[in-house]
Amino acid sequence: MFFSLILLSAAAGLLGKGPMSKVNAAAPGGILGAEYYRFVHYQEPLELNLSVAANSVTNGFVHLRLGRAFLNEVQIERIDPMPVSETAGPKFINYLIRAEINGSTGIRVHFVPNHFGRLTYEVGLSEGPTLALWHFAFH
Amino acid sequence: MDSILRGLVIYFFLLLVFRVSGRRTLSKATTFDLVLLLIISEVTQQAMVDSDHSVTNAVLLILTLVLTSLGLSELKQHFPHFKYLLEGSSVMIVRNGKLLRERMNELRVDEDEILEAARASQGLESFEQIKYAFVEPNGEITLVPQDEEKG
Numbered sequence: 001m002f003f004s005l006i007l008l009s010a011a012a013g014l015l016g017k018g019p020m021s022k023v024n025a026a027a028p029g030g031i032l033g034a035e036y037y038r039f040v041h042y043q044e045p046l047e048l049n050l051s052v053a054a055n056s057v058t059n060g061f062v063h064l065r066l067g068r069a070f071l072n073e074v075q076i077e078r079i080d081p082m083p084v085s086e087t088a089g090p091k092f093i094n095y096l097i098r099a100e101i102n103g104s105t106g107i108r109v110h111f112v113p114n115h116f117g118r119l120t121y122e123v124g125l126s127e128g129p130t131l132a133l134w135h136f137a138f139h
Numbered sequence: 140m141d142s143i144l145r146g147l148v149i150y151f152f153l154l155l156v157f158r159v160s161g162r163r164t165l166s167k168a169t170t171f172d173l174v175l176l177l178i179i180s181e182v183t184q185q186a187m188v189d190s191d192h193s194v195t196n197a198v199l200l201i202l203t204l205v206l207t208s209l210g211l212s213e214l215k216q217h218f219p220h221f222k223y224l225l226e227g228s229s230v231m232i233v234r235n236g237k238l239l240r241e242r243m244n245e246l247r248v249d250e251d252e253i254l255e256a257a258r259a260s261q262g263l264e265s266f267e268q269i270k271y272a273f274v275e276p277n278g279e280i281t282l283v284p285q286d287e288e289k290g
Contacts, residue, residue, distance in 0.1 A: 003205075003206060004206060006198075006199075006202060007143060007203060007206060010140065010143055010199050011143050012140075015199065016140065016199070017140050017141050018140035021140075041191050041196055042193045042194075042195075043191075043192060043193065044190065044191040044193060045190050045191075138193060138194075138195040139194045139195060
């Protein structure tokens with residue numbers, strides 16, 4: 001019975017990927033949106049899917065920034081589309097990413113968590129909104 | 140969720156493979172069969188674990204496999220037809236010393252194997268001494284010797 005409950009929790013997404021684990025977060029006005037899994041596993045390849053509204057594009061580029069807390073605790077495998085440049089700041093690393101010509105720009109951050117437990121971090125746009133996100137990594 | 144699905148798919152796929160490939164695959168482990176089983180286990184392990192090497196994933200996979208197995212055992216106990224579907228039933232291959240060739244071919248059992256089982260389990264030396272021989276669901280060959288006065 002106890003083990004069945006564990007499996008049911010896992011199937012629901014309380015112990016990893018699953019319907020209850022999926023989170024959608026959005027900044028007011030839908031300028032920046034994020035889709036990711038709340039409950040993840042240690043060193044499991046994951047994706048943070050971001051969408052940036054067309055009105056946040058400057059000169060054909062999106063200025064994305066990822067918080068240091070995130071970058072310190074996960075290993076970024078790659079970012080799609082690949083950033084044209086990146087600059088390090090005290091709290092964030094800024095990525096310059098070429099935007100879609102029409103409509104919103106989708107950005108996928110492929111990463112692997114290198115930590116256990118809860119991680120709170122920020123993802124945002126330079127001179128734009130910032131989202132406070134968190135996930136929990138099980139060993 | 141992914142772990143559970145992967146575990147279930149692999150479990151039922153292996154169940155199907157071994158059911159279709161025949162019961163003798165399980166018991167007749169030649170050197171090549173052993174190598175084949177090792178390869179299958181390695182491939183299975185990779186397919187189930189994927190790129191998630193966390194302890195949680197391992198725990199979930201183990202629970203999935205064990206609980207699925209327990210669940211099927213329960214079903215087999217309550218529904219005999221289900222047991223037959225999963226495991227098959229004993230098949231007679233020798234009746235009163237006569238070989239039932241068609242069944243033997245279906246199960247890929249040859250005369251030497253029957254005699255080997257006869258010698259090992261009953262100390263019998265010829266087919267005339269065997270009343271009945273069966274291939275059991277686990278792939279083993281079992282025998283009933285002829286009555287004393289006949290044999």
